[in-house]
Amino acid sequence: MLIGKPPDVPSSAITPRDKYLNRRRFLRNAVSSAAAAGVAALGAERLAQVISPGISAFADTRLQTVKSPLTTTGEQLTSFEDVTHYNNYYEFGVDKSDPAKNAGALPTRPWTVRVDGLVNKPKTFDIDTLLKLRPLEDRVYRHRCVEAWSMVIPWVGYSLSAFINQCEPLSNARYVQFLSYYNSSVEKWTSESNIDWPYSEGLRMDEAMNPLTLLTFGLYGEVLPNQNGAPVRIVVPWKYGFKSAKSIVTVRFLDHQPPTTWNEQNSHEYGFYSNVNPYVDHPRWSQKVERRIGLPFYAQRRATLMYNGYGDQVASLYNGMDLRKDF
Numbered sequence: 001m002l003i004g005k006p007p008d009v010p011s012s013a014i015t016p017r018d019k020y021l022n023r024r025r026f027l028r029n030a031v032s033s034a035a036a037a038g039v040a041a042l043g044a045e046r047l048a049q050v051i052s053p054g055i056s057a058f059a060d061t062r063l064q065t066v067k068s069p070l071t072t073t074g075e076q077l078t079s080f081e082d083v084t085h086y087n088n089y090y091e092f093g094v095d096k097s098d099p100a101k102n103a104g105a106l107p108t109r110p111w112t113v114r115v116d117g118l119v120n121k122p123k124t125f126d127i128d129t130l131l132k133l134r135p136l137e138d139r140v141y142r143h144r145c146v147e148a149w150s151m152v153i154p155w156v157g158y159s160l161s162a163f164i165n166q167c168e169p170l171s172n173a174r175y176v177q178f179l180s181y182y183n184s185s186v187e188k189w190t191s192e193s194n195i196d197w198p199y200s201e202g203l204r205m206d207e208a209m210n211p212l213t214l215l216t217f218g219l220y221g222e223v224l225p226n227q228n229g230a231p232v233r234i235v236v237p238w239k240y241g242f243k244s245a246k247s248i249v250t251v252r253f254l255d256h257q258p259p260t261t262w263n264e265q266n267s268h269e270y271g272f273y274s275n276v277n278p279y280v281d282h283p284r285w286s287q288k289v290e291r292r293i294g295l296p297f298y299a300q301r302r303a304t305l306m307y308n309g310y311g312d313q314v315a316s317l318y319n320g321m322d323l324r325k326d327f
């Protein structure tokens with residue numbers, strides 16, 4: 001991973017969600033009337049994506065959600081603007097501002113997730129089936145990037161365990177691998193880094209089954225913007241952000257630890273476990289403190305919490321392990 005350059009996010013970038021949504025509604029209406037007038041030679045759908053990547057002109061982007069007992073933290077939410085314009089999604093460029101500009105190219109419908117490997121029988125799930133599998137929950141989680149910045153994000157989804165139970169993994173399945181969408185003619189930025197695509201991540205089965213691990217379809221009550229991993233991604237709140245693979249197309253059950261993108265890039269810097277850990281520094285920077293995106297400069301710095309603050313729920317998964325060795 002590149003060393004994060006100083007933030008280019010103005011401290012005033014806290015945009016109320018309502019303002020954003022009004023803008024979005026305005027765009028949708030503008031696009032619809034443009035189409036009606038026959039001026040949208042581009043096609044209304046495409047025009048909407050050009051104006052505001054990842055947002056369809058006609059789709060209802062609001063998700064129906066229920067309250068979740070697993071929502072966490074009373075901390076101030078990171079603004080919708082920052083959550084959607086300060087991203088790591090290397091398939092769409094290596095700069096934090098690139099995914100918001102480029103990820104509109106990702107075709108998120110139709111979309112299927114293939115389940116294979118050590119399962120009773122391979123299956124393919126349509127995204128609309130996945131959306132209806134369980135009631136969608138609002139879950140606020142801390143989000144900690146290995147680059148030592150953090151956010152607080154209200155995700156929408158349900159526990160990955162509910163999906164895994166539908167997959168019928170065999171008893172010898174000990175790990176689960178997630179593969180992201182990869183198409184170099186859509187993702188023209190993949191040559192900017194020497195990553196061996198597709199983006200791959202993985203969890204041990206007990207980590208994947210922990211109720212905190214979220215199969216994620218939205219944020220701020222809306223479908224995921226493309227730059228945040230539409231139409232479906234993983235979120236693992238006690239691990240560094242790179243464990244949370246975006247736009248997943250394959251879920252594979254294995255009896256061995258899968259190769260994972262950042263670990264393959266540099267195994268000295270990025271371990272398989274990648275638990276947020278203030279006591280294990282990255283070789284090139286400290287992990288003791290982090291910078292909360294979007295806050296005034298003087299309020300950004302804060303102590304990083306062990307397991308990102310989720311120790312009560314997950315510390316027991318690592319009993320008996322040397323977290324300096326298995327970092």
Ligand SMILES: Nc1nc2c(c(=O)[nH]1)N[C@H]1C(S)=C(S)[C@@H](COP(=O)(O)O)O[C@H]1N2
Pocket residue numbers: 083086087088089090091143144145146180199227228229240241242243244245246247
């Ligand atoms: N496919 C894919 N998934 C990815 C990445 C990526 O480059 N490609 N970046 C990871 C990193 S480093 C982080 S911090 C989070 C960022 O998620 P966000 O942009 O929704 O905050 O996505 C992770 N998932």
Ligand SMILES: [Mo]
Pocket residue numbers: 088144145146147240241242
């Ligand atoms: Mo990250």
